[in-house]
Amino acid sequence: MTVSTAVTGIGSLVTNDPSLMSADNPLGLVPDAAVVIEGDRVVWTGASSKAPTTDNRVDAGGRALLPGFVDSHAHLVFAGDRAAEFAARMSGRPYGAGGIRTTVAATRAASDDELAGNLARLLAEARRQGTTTVEVKSGYGLTVHDEARALRIAARQTPETTYLGAHVVAPEFADDPAGYVALVTGPMLDACAPHARWVDVFCERGAFDADQARAVLEAGVARGLTPRVHANQLGPGPGVQLAVELGAASADHCTHLTDADVDALAGGGTVATLLPGAEFSTRAVYPDARRLLDAGATVALSTDCNPGSSYTSSMAFCVAVAVRDMGMSPDEAVRAATLGGARALRRSDVGTVAPGARADLHLLDAPTHLHLAYRPGVPLTAAVWQAGERVRPEPAVA
Numbered sequence: 001m002t003v004s005t006a007v008t009g010i011g012s013l014v015t016n017d018p019s020l021m022s023a024d025n026p027l028g029l030v031p032d033a034a035v036v037i038e039g040d041r042v043v044w045t046g047a048s049s050k051a052p053t054t055d056n057r058v059d060a061g062g063r064a065l066l067p068g069f070v071d072s073h074a075h076l077v078f079a080g081d082r083a084a085e086f087a088a089r090m091s092g093r094p095y096g097a098g099g100i101r102t103t104v105a106a107t108r109a110a111s112d113d114e115l116a117g118n119l120a121r122l123l124a125e126a127r128r129q130g131t132t133t134v135e136v137k138s139g140y141g142l143t144v145h146d147e148a149r150a151l152r153i154a155a156r157q158t159p160e161t162t163y164l165g166a167h168v169v170a171p172e173f174a175d176d177p178a179g180y181v182a183l184v185t186g187p188m189l190d191a192c193a194p195h196a197r198w199v200d201v202f203c204e205r206g207a208f209d210a211d212q213a214r215a216v217l218e219a220g221v222a223r224g225l226t227p228r229v230h231a232n233q234l235g236p237g238p239g240v241q242l243a244v245e246l247g248a249a250s251a252d253h254c255t256h257l258t259d260a261d262v263d264a265l266a267g268g269g270t271v272a273t274l275l276p277g278a279e280f281s282t283r284a285v286y287p288d289a290r291r292l293l294d295a296g297a298t299v300a301l302s303t304d305c306n307p308g309s310s311y312t313s314s315m316a317f318c319v320a321v322a323v324r325d326m327g328m329s330p331d332e333a334v335r336a337a338t339l340g341g342a343r344a345l346r347r348s349d350v351g352t353v354a355p356g357a358r359a360d361l362h363l364l365d366a367p368t369h370l371h372l373a374y375r376p377g378v379p380l381t382a383a384v385w386q387a388g389e390r391v392r393p394e395p396a397v398a
Contacts, residue, residue, distance in 0.1 A: 002038050002039045003038070003039075003055045003056065004036060004037065004038045004043070004054040004055045004056070005036070005037045005038075005054055005055065005056040005057070005058060005388075006034055006035070006036045006037075006051045006052070006054040006056070006057045006058070007034060007035045007036075007037070007057075007058045007060055007065065007361065007363070008034040008048045008051050008057055008058070008059055008060065009032075009034075009048055009059045009060045009061055009062060010030075010032070010033040010034060010035065010048065010060045010062075010063065010064070010065045011031070011032070011060070011062040011063055011064055011367045011368070012029055012030075012031055012033070012064045012065075012367065012368045012369065013029065013030040013031075013033035013035065013045065013064075013065050013066075013353065014027045014028070014029060014064070014065070014066035014067065014334060014338070014353065014369050015027070015028035015029070015030060015045060015067075015352060015353045015354055016028055016067060016335060016338055016339040016351055016352040016353065016354075017045070017352055017353070017354040019354075026331050026332070026335065027331050027334065027335060027369070030045065030046070030047075032047060032048050032049075033045065033046065033047065033048055033065070034046060034047070034048040034050075034051035035065065035353060035361065036051065036052060036054055037359040037361075037385065037388050038388075039359075039388055040358060040359055040387040040388040040389075041355075041356060041357065041358060041359055041388065042353055042354060042355055042356065042357045042358075042359050043355055044355060045353060045354060045355065058383075060363055062367060063363050063364055063365060063366065063367065063382055064363070064364045064366055064367055064368050064369050064371070065353070065361055065362065065363050065364070066130075066334065066338060066353070066361075066362050066364070066369050067132075067338040067339070067350065067351050067352055067353050067357075067360060067361070067362065068130060068131060068132025068133065068338070068350070068360035068361060068362045068384065068385075068386065069126075069129075069130050069131040069132065069133075069315035069316075069337050069338060069341070069362065070131075070132070070133040070300075070337070070338055070339075070340075070341030070342045070344075070345065070347070070350055070351045071126060071131050071133065071134045071135065071302050071303050071305070071313075071315055071341060072133075072135045072160075072250065072273055072300055072302045072341040072342075072344040072345050073135060073137075073228075073250070073252050073273055073275060073302035073303070073304050073344075074122075074134055074135055074136055074137065074302070074303055074304065074305045074306070074313075075136075075137050075139060075140065075164075075304070075305065075306035075307075076118075076119050076122045076123070076134070076136045076137075076154070076305060076306075077107070077115055077118075077119055077136060077137075077138060077140065077150040077151075077153055077154055078103050078106070078107050078115070078118065078140045078306070078307055079103070079106040079107045079109065079110035079114055079115060079118060079140075080102065080103050080105075080106025080107065080110075080307060081307060082099060082102060082103065082307045082308045082311075085099050085102070085308060086281065086308075086311070089281075089282060089283070090283070099308045099309070100139075100140070100167055100168045100308060101168065101171055102308070103140045103306075103307055103308060104140050104141065104142055104168075104170070104171070107140040107141055107146065107150075108141060108143070108146050112149060112153060115149075115150065115153050116153045116156070119136070119153060119154065119157060120157065122305065122313055123157055123158075125313045126303075126305075126313040126314075126315075127384060127386065127391055127392070128381060128384070128392060129313065129314050129315065129316060129379070129381050130315065130316065130362035130364075130381045130384055131313070131315050132350070132360035132362070132384065132385075132386045132387075133158075133160065133341070133342070133345070133347070133350045133351075133360065134157075134158055134160065135158070135160035135161075135162060135198070135302075135345060136154040136157065136158050136160065136161055136162065137154075137161075137162040137163075137164040137167075137200060138150035138151050138154070138161075138162065138163055138164050138165065138167075138192065138196075139164030139165070139167030139200075140167070142165065142167065142168070142170035142171075143170065143188075144183070144187050144188045144191050145191075147163070147165045147188055147191070147192050148188075148191040148192050148195065151163060151192050151195035151196050152195050154195075155195045155196075159197065160197060160198070160345055161195060161196045161197055161198070162196060162197070162198035162199070162200045162228060163189070163192045163193065163195075163196040163198065163199045163200065163220065163225060164199075164200040164201070164202070165183075165184040165188045165189070165192065165216075166181070166184050166200070166201040166202060166207075166208050166212070166213070166216040167202050167207070168202065168206070168207050169207070169208075170183075177208075177212070181208070181212050181215055181216065184216055184219075185215055185216055185219035186219075189219055189220065189223055190223075193220070193223040193224065193225060196225055197225065197226065198220075198225055198226050198227070198228050198249070199216065199217060199219075199220025199221070199223075199225035199226070199227055199228070200227070200228045200229065200230065201213040201216045201217055201227075201229060201230065202230040203229055203230060203231055203237060203238060203239035203242060204230060204231075204232075204233055204234050204235075204237060204239065205234060205235060205237070206234070207230075209238075210237075210238035210239075210242060213229070213238075213239070213242055214242060214246070217229070217242070217246050217248070218246070221246070226248075226249055226346070227243070227246050227247070227248040227249070228243075228248055228249055228250045228251075228252060228344075229242060229243040229248050229250070229251050229252065230252055230253060231243055231251040231252060231253055231254060232251070232253060232254055232255055232256045232257055232261065233253035233255050233256075233278070234255075234256075235256050236256045236257075236258060237256075239251060240254060240257060240261040240264060240265060240270075241260070241261065241264055243270050244264040244265065244267075244268040244270045247268075247269065247270070248270050249270065249271065249344055249345065249346050250270060250271045250272075250273045250300065250344040250345075251265065251270050251271070251272055251273065252273040252275060252302070252304075253273075253274070253275055253278065253287070254272045254273070254274060254287050254292070255279065255284065255285065255286070255287045256285075257287075257288070257291070257292075262291060262292060262295045262297065263295065265292060265295070265297040266292070266295040266296040266297040271297075271298045271299070271300050271340065271343050271344040272292050272297050272298065272299050272300070273299075273300040273301070273302050273340075273341075273344050274287045274289055274292075274299060274300070274301055274302075274322065274326065274336070275301075275302055275303070275304035275310060275318075276301070276318050276321040276322055276325070276326060277303050277304050277305070277309075277310035277311075277312045277317070277318055277321070278304045278309045278310040280310070280321055281309055281310050281311065281312075282309055286321075286325045286326050287326060288326065288327060289322060289326040289327050289328045289332070289336075290326070290327030290328070291327075293327075293328070293332060298340060298343055299328075299332070299336045299340050300336050300337075300340030300341045300343065300344040301315070301318045301319065301322055301333060301336040301337040301340060301341070302315075302318070302337075302341060302344070303315060303317075303318055315337050316372050316376075316380065316381075317376070317377070318333075318337065319333040319334060319337050319372045319373055320333075320372065320373045320376035320377075321376075322336070323373035324373070324376075330369065330370045330372070330373045330374075331369075333372075333373060334369050334372060338351045338352070339351040339352060358387055358388075359385055359387060359388035360385065360386055360387065361383075361384070361385040362381065362383075362384055363381070363382045363383035363384070364380045364381065364382060365380050365381070365382040366380050
């Protein structure tokens, strides 16, 4: 028997429902609202006074409710710690891609249980902060065995798994990058494709050039994977153009863009995923979200949670930074952290609170979503439902 639950007394409901969204109401806000859940789905939204009879009722007490955050870019299968690297960088050492190899060594040495335990810890940490959908990449093994086991471990926790064998060239292939690309596009791909939905590549100086990145992505596509690209993080480069050309779901970072890059993102179906945690943690220039939004590009926000350049699982933190330093309004940042992430994952069932959507709900201990940027650093998550199951206990059932 399917149990129904009504969440009533919602002071402000962010729906991201296209039928309610407009220029004057970009988030499809509904005041004094209610949401009804049956099983793992939302089945009704509307005025709290009109909520239908259900098995259970939860009084939101005038708090704001929004979709669970959708974190579409995270590197969570790893071992080790790079706090010393962070401290050195804050003392003036510039960031480069080489630090990834430190995590590679620790990850290779870790057991499956250690990697799975760390992944579960980070996912629980994110969930406590309102994140209900997380994409997880490989990329810290760089051998056939270690990349495949990373994806097997990730696939137990999320359907959004990404093969990132092309994170950097493995240390064993330092003098033979072509040989490593052959491994990534051959035996490693064969072992990893059954456990992945996506294929990704770090198209950047110090990692992979345009030709190498194209080879990796096209090989993944031939195996049924959909491309995503680490693009234009450390400087201008070919990543964004390659992503759009190959129909990638997302070009991620997008920090250094030409006018042609912006036009390509605005004119295509590739989402520009911005990762402010990386710029915060490396003291780099932030991406210009305003430029992308004004051009008509679809923008997502994500944490880039990883042990080196962005060790945060907090989407709320990313929202606050995007508003403070990237030219986004609070509405735009919340939409990017929910609906934008869903679009970056080509999902229509998450990032929205509308009939038929998965019941991923995030109740704030605040009267409006504006508090996510207005009160940075404050833990505002009061309750979380993931696929209809309440995974954070507040507030009490009425």
